[in-house]
Amino acid sequence: MIKIFTEWERPLAACRLFAGVNGEELKVMLECLNPAVRSYRKDEYLSVQGDDLYGLGVLLEGEAMVVKENAAGERVIMAVLGAGDIFGETAAFSRAGKWPASVVAQGDCKAFFLPPHKITGNCQRQCPSHRRLITNMLRIVSDKALALNKKVEYLTIRSMRGKISAFLLEQYEKQGSATFILPLKRNEMAEFLNVARPSLSREMCRMRDEGIIDFHQSTIKIKDLEALKSMIE
Amino acid sequence: MIKIFTEWERPLAACRLFAGVNGEELKVMLECLNPAVRSYRKDEYLSVQGDDLYGLGVLLEGEAMVVKENAAGERVIMAVLGAGDIFGETAAFSRAGKWPASVVAQGDCKAFFLPPHKITGNCQRQCPSHRRLITNMLRIVSDKALALNKKVEYLTIRSMRGKISAFLLEQYEKQGSATFILPLKRNEMAEFLNVARPSLSREMCRMRDEGIIDFHQSTIKIKDLEALKSMIE
DNA sequence: GTCTCTTGGTAACCCCGGTTACCGCTTTAT
DNA sequence: ATAAAGCGGTAACCGGGGTTACCAAGAGAC
Incomplete structure (x- = not known):
């Protein structure tokens, strides 16, 4: 061969x-x-x-x-x-x-x-x-x-904010910049986090309204890192 | 040595x-x-x-x-x-x-x-x-x-009934009898399924009231196997 | 015995998030 | 170019289940 x-x-x-x-x-x-x-x-x-x-x-x-x-x-x-x-x-x-x-x-x-x-x-x-x-x-x-094991960690987070925050923080650490591209589309991200797609949209928009993050399509920016971290709890 | x-x-x-x-x-x-x-x-x-x-x-x-x-x-x-x-x-x-x-x-x-x-x-x-x-x-x-992987399967079940049913069914298959002893106490079981303990109690009692299961302390009996299986969906 | 600790059932409250449905935008196919 | 499909934001509805608090039944400890 x-x-x-x-x-x-x-x-x-x-x-x-x-x-x-x-x-x-x-x-x-x-x-x-x-x-x-x-x-x-x-x-x-x-x-x-x-x-x-x-x-x-x-x-x-x-x-x-x-x-x-x-x-x-x-x-x-x-x-x-x-x-x-x-x-x-x-x-x-x-x-x-x-x-x-x-x-x-x-x-x-x-x-x-x-x-x-x-x-x-x-x-x-x-x-x-x-x-x-x-x-x-x-x-x-x-x-x-x-x-x-990591997957289990995600899944055991109860609140949606927690999941989103954990996910974004991991991407942030992986890509090294406060502004980065999400590797998944919304429905894929929802699937990954085991939540409903519209709920994910809603929550992400709320977080944007609160000034924690900002995003446009797949481009996302972390504006308040500390707030994001505290969300996981 | x-x-x-x-x-x-x-x-x-x-x-x-x-x-x-x-x-x-x-x-x-x-x-x-x-x-x-x-x-x-x-x-x-x-x-x-x-x-x-x-x-x-x-x-x-x-x-x-x-x-x-x-x-x-x-x-x-x-x-x-x-x-x-x-x-x-x-x-x-x-x-x-x-x-x-x-x-x-x-x-x-x-x-x-x-x-x-x-x-x-x-x-x-x-x-x-x-x-x-x-x-x-x-x-x-x-x-x-x-x-x-199995753990992930448990955690991705969204409803509490589904989790309880999946857990009981696995115990049933492992112990081979419709009446068996739960290996975990209520709070441990709640921890394992990643739900709140009172919620677990409440739901188990509902399932008992509906005639699906029966239990006393750690002794549990599956009364309606088919109903239990259909709960997982 | 009584006291204390643990375990587990119960009830009220209410919020998070699933569901559904719709719409506008972008991309791809024909 | 136009149709069709995919993607993602938005809103209304409402129910599952988290939270809290309290109580009863066992289980040791002394």
Whole structure:
């Protein structure tokens, strides 16, 4: 499968699963792993929540969204994936053999899937970096768990102001400026925070009227940082 | 550290970190890992949210609670630990070097901590089972992530009836009988579901009045399973 | 025994935020 | 260019559930 290596060298090099593995070794390992690349169109499902999971997913091209549907049928955005990102990593190595969430293509996508035993098992050729895969996975899954922890933090905030403030503060810290672009549209942001879209609009406008923030479309400006921080309580 | 092995053989054998490692090998590995055992009294903190994390925790004796405090100061119960359970596993192998939650002793406890490099690094003695530790960790952390996913599912249910129903149904499935004992007191259950305690009482009583459930203290009986299931929506 | 602490049921109040519906603006398709 | 779809602000309505406060029943402690 040298084709995979040459055609998607960049996303693979960026993939955290292969972190610390140099080009030549990566080529050897890919032959060893021998994954099958599949193509998807916009809005097509790379995986469906509840379906049997036979391997860890690696996104080579395009953008996809991890979406969780709860018992009430409400959709909650879990993550947005880009080229080189992996998905299904939590379920692949645990007891449950089902997809805990769905992955939907946001545009045309290409991806491949790796059965977990290809990562944890000893490969016949004894690739020197094979062991590296396991420790990489350990780190990836740990980070994932930590991100979920963060998600729980958001969800346990009871008031909407609190959620909005926590979200804006995180974006502010991530982007480093008091004026920044929201990475999500209103309905996506509402979905992420698990609130109703009109309620979100209403509350954000109130906060604007009170002089705490200012915004225009996706451009947002924090005017009163301290007030924002105190909102979380 | 043979003392550790002989004194806590049972909890260590039950510990998922050492799953698949037989007694003799375990003894050798413990000498290699050389952990320091620490004691705690009831209500003492084994770890404090936000503090620097220097290692993965292993509970040898007693019972402890993993508690997360959000920005609003509300406490949310994340898990209850028993002898042989580990904690801090998510944070230990990720980038963040801080405890994402606190661990509080529910009674007198004993525990030890293992720096992550002792698990992922090559040990000088080349213990045959050392590699096993890493794959065990991978599975443990994956399960953890999946459990957090479950937690997120609870939290994304908007109505209180839905939360109560989901919780009772899970207990019902776990305990296998329509009549069972709730593992949490009312205030703990309220904390777990992230709702106010009086509101929980009120709603449970309504459900009783409607003939869906019946209860007395911690003993609860599901009278109308179908009705309960339909509540989640 | 009585005192105190914990646990859990109850009721009144009222606010936050979900629901619905509508409208104007922007983007994309044909 | 015009239609169609998506996005986001606004307003009225009202109910779920948070808050507070009080009380009753157990559970230890002494």
